[in-house]
Amino acid sequence: MSDDATSVWFARPQPFADPGLPARVQVYEVGPRDGLQAEPQILPAATKIEFARRLYAAGVTALEVTSFVPPSWIPQLADAEEVLAGVDQPAGTRSVSLVPNLRGLERSRAAGVREVAVVASSTESFAHANLNKDREGAIAAAEAVVAEAATTGTPVRGYLSMAFGDPWEGPVDLDTVVALAARLYAAGCSTIALGDTIGVATPNQVARTLEGVLAAGVPVSAVALHLHDTYGMALANVRAALGFGIAEFDSAAGGIGRCPYARGATGNLATEDLVWMLHGMGIDTGIDLEAMVATSQWMSAMLGRPVPSRVVTARTAAAAL
């Protein structure tokens, strides 16, 4: 398995399947949007276009490319139209843009976007701080976007942020999360992405939340998990969710995505770490792990700092031996 007698094994996950778990998982790559949006250094549109190209080439089949928020909110994503114009979306893949409101939806239509995402909040604090509304106003705005998108048959992914804990309020009421998830589904969202925006969820909490959401009538095929790895819990939570049949997980190449609530802390679950575990569980993702690692090493160079992914870190270290 090694290139020569003294070199270390360039480790790859060995597949051990479990027939009780999904055979295939949709990895929903959020690196270009959630990963980059908190980066203070504005990257050129050409770099973002190249990032998307490399991600699709590595086998990504669902990519959140950008966000149509007002440019003043997130300067990093002010070039949404320019980036989308430059990204060549492979046939059969999803290309998604976040839209905060009807104005964002209009812009996305003009740019030819065929799937959008909206954000609702589990808490009043996050709604006020990030969506500039109260919680009811935020979900109502999301519902308005879903209704308008339906007129053109555009699928809408509904994020429910802070579903497992809130940086200002602390613990979040599970029944509230379940009710909001059911409401997003009833509004017509094609996917409900339960967001552990600050990475505090643990496996039994994920299990209880999924039990609640599924019992409320949201089909398992419409539920995704959007996990951050701030406290290192993301993959244990993915493992818990797989047991419920959840088969769509968000991640960012290299684990990029600074946490605005704890500078220096880890961001999104890293795509490579997710893919390593899934492949090691015999679960197909369609992603070429080596190509993903190379993409994140390239993005690491663009950002001028290491990325937090354990797999990328280990691979980079092993290659330097």
Added chain:
Amino acid sequence: MSDDATSVWFARPQPFADPGLPARVQVYEVGPRDGLQAEPQILPAATKIEFARRLYAAGVTALEVTSFVPPSWIPQLADAEEVLAGVDQPAGTRSVSLVPNLRGLERSRAAGVREVAVVASSTESFAHANLNKDREGAIAAAEAVVAEAATTGTPVRGYLSMAFGDPWEGPVDLDTVVALAARLYAAGCSTIALGDTIGVATPNQVARTLEGVLAAGVPVSAVALHLHDTYGMALANVRAALGFGIAEFDSAAGGIGRCPYARGATGNLATEDLVWMLHGMGIDTGIDLEAMVATSQWMSAMLGRPVPSRVVTARTAAAAL
């Protein structure tokens, strides 16, 4: 939950219990031994003694303090007698020393050690590289230590290294691992610690291995997992093992422990990350998470570099806000 309206929540795991999982877990702290042994900078014995004091004060009840290997093998641990003489072991706790052979057992007895650990290898390559024997020679040496230790009623913890993958050989045969684990148990080991020495295991592999080991007659109460977090899989693997009733897991404060097979890669599973997840699952560990974080922050200062624990990293970042 926050000190004032603008500060972020100083996140703590919220307990969500699952009655099907162990109610209490023994965290087996290996920081002073496995964590420090690969550190090139030799720490003074007084620092190691203070490390042990802080760990016990944080609620650690099983501590692997040092190793009686020949000083030339691991210079960092050449001060085993001096360290043990300075460590005040609290009543009711375990204090364990690694012994590679009968000479090490003799030294440990002279130092008053009441529990020892031995190392067997799942592979020929690791046995040759780290134990200076072939695989059969390594387990025979371990069996000899167990037999001699039995004459004084000393419990022996048996490590089975490279049980999930080997840096030279790649994948490891599961039946071989099961047979070796059963043999260590038959020899009289009180605990069999299955070692993912390079951190490549994934959850279904852990499940299959545990199924095999338990089916071979090793009682669940005698099985522990020794996980490294090189590829970020450790906590997902802990979650899988909890489902089998495994209730002893090895970890190192801060996740210290360089991987000699991939420089720069992450070492042992971090105690804080393990404790965060367990407490979030309503599982008691007896460990004060805040005191553990403070201990690792102190050790980080001693080593002059950040430690890889996600929890320590997030806590350090949040405190700097």
